[in-house]
Amino acid sequence: MIYARIAGTGSYLPGDPVTNDDLVARGIDTSNDWIVSRSGIHSRHLAAADVGASDLAKLAAERALDAAGCEADDIDLIIVATSTPDFIFPSTAALVQSKLGIRNGGAAFDVQAVCSGFVYALSVAEKFIRSGSHTRALVIGAEVFSRILDWSDRSTCVLFGDGAGAVVLEASTSPGIRMSALHADGSHHPILCVPGGVASGQVIGDPFLRMDGQAVFKFAVKVLGDVAHEVLERAGESAQSVDWLIPHQANIRIIQATAKRLGLPMDKVVTTLDHHGNTSAASIPLALDEAVRSGQIRPGHRLILEGVGGGFTWGAALVDF
Numbered sequence: 242m243i244y245a246r247i248a249g250t251g252s253y254l255p256g257d258p259v260t261n262d263d264l265v266a267r268g269i270d271t272s273n274d275w276i277v278s279r280s281g282i283h284s285r286h287l288a289a290a291d292v293g294a295s296d297l298a299k300l301a302a303e304r305a306l307d308a309a310g311c312e313a314d315d316i317d318l319i320i321v322a323t324s325t326p327d328f329i330f331p332s333t334a335a336l337v338q339s340k341l342g343i344r345n346g347g348a349a350f351d352v353q354a355v356c357s358g359f360v361y362a363l364s365v366a367e368k369f370i371r372s373g374s375h376t377r378a379l380v381i382g383a384e385v386f387s388r389i390l391d392w393s394d395r396s397t398c399v400l401f402g403d404g405a406g407a408v409v410l411e412a413s414t415s416p417g418i419r420m421s422a423l424h425a426d427g428s429h430h431p432i433l434c435v436p437g438g439v440a441s442g443q444v445i446g447d448p449f450l451r452m453d454g455q456a457v458f459k460f461a462v463k464v465l466g467d468v469a470h471e472v473l474e475r476a477g478e479s480a481q482s483v484d485w486l487i488p489h490q491a492n493i494r495i496i497q498a499t500a501k502r503l504g505l506p507m508d509k510v511v512t513t514l515d516h517h518g519n520t521s522a523a524s525i526p527l528a529l530d531e532a533v534r535s536g537q538i539r540p541g542h543r544l545i546l547e548g549v550g551g552g553f554t555w556g557a558a559l560v561d562f
């Protein structure tokens with residue numbers, strides 16, 4: 242039986258932290274108190290104008306390759322989860338392959354599932370590996386959400402940040418990714434979207450992120466609890482067997498409510514939201530890598546990774562690290 246295991250993690254955050262007070266100093270009509278009390282965010286990182294998602298992804302990938310002890314050319318599959326690609330095409334994954342100097346003809350493509358993107362990408366990569374078609378994948382979440390923020394909309398612009406996280410996922414004789422579940426309900430697309438596109442050399446529609454925060458909040462709390470229970474039940478495991486919950490980092494109150502529904506104390510929950518903000522598809526692998534490097538997550542630990550985002554999409558993975 243072939244399984245897929247995480248062999249190494251890496252991440253990258255651009256520039257210095259930008260605090261809530263820095264945003265106020267830049268003229269945004271907000272306050273540190275409001276942002277902290279409503280979301281739990283204290284600071285985020287914002288990429289320079291000439292830095293794209295593929296640049297962040299490449300740097301995170303190099304760190305994951307180092308941690309896994311393998312060479313770029315050992316990778317035969319690259320999946321990048323992103324909603325802020327460098328270009329309409331080629332895919333960010335193809336650009337990352339080129340930037341890493343990989344010339345082995347392996348597969349490379351992007352997954353677009355917004356904040357659930359990393360869980361989607363991990364689940365897809367796992368299926369490629371378990372099928373035997375590929376042996377070692379780079380699964381990356383990379384975002385420059387600052388590019389799609391309307392900086393005059395204080396209800397959204399203070400919540401997001403830029404960054405990238407990556408894992409090397411490889412074939413193994415022992416599991417790894419124990420179970421995953423992916424869901425979508427496109428009927429909810431208006432509550433979180435960037436309702437614009439490009440045609441005839443022009444932006445058609447609205448190129449900025451629009452969110453009904455309260456509707457998203459309620460939806461997120463419900464589906465994150467449900468999908469975590471679903472992967473545990475389908476794997477025949479209980480929440481008590483979980484060492485770490487690594488949820489999408491959007492709002493500390495959503496994270497606390499999800500942990501409560503699972504019966505997990507907050508000291509079993511990885512939270513990086515306070516200093517990363519919401520980095521969409523990058524948030525889960527960024528949190529994973531930080532917790533691995535700090536020694537919180539150790540080999541043998543059981544993890545639940547779970548995300549929810551625009552679409553609406555949501556999903557979870559039960560992982561033995």
Ligand code: UT7
Nearest residue numbers: 270271272275279280356395396399454455457458491492
């Ligand atoms: O990754 C995708 C998933 N996204 C999420 O999970 C986000 C989910 N939603 C949330 O996290 C929360 O709904 C928010 C943090 C977005 C908002 O928190 P809230 O408690 O739902 O606040 P609200 O939208 O009800 O806004 C309350 C007040 C309003 O003022 P009035 O009308 O009550 O006077 C807003 O105008 O807060 C005001 N407000 C702000 N004030 C200062 C909105 N944004 C700001 C701001 N600074 N940045």
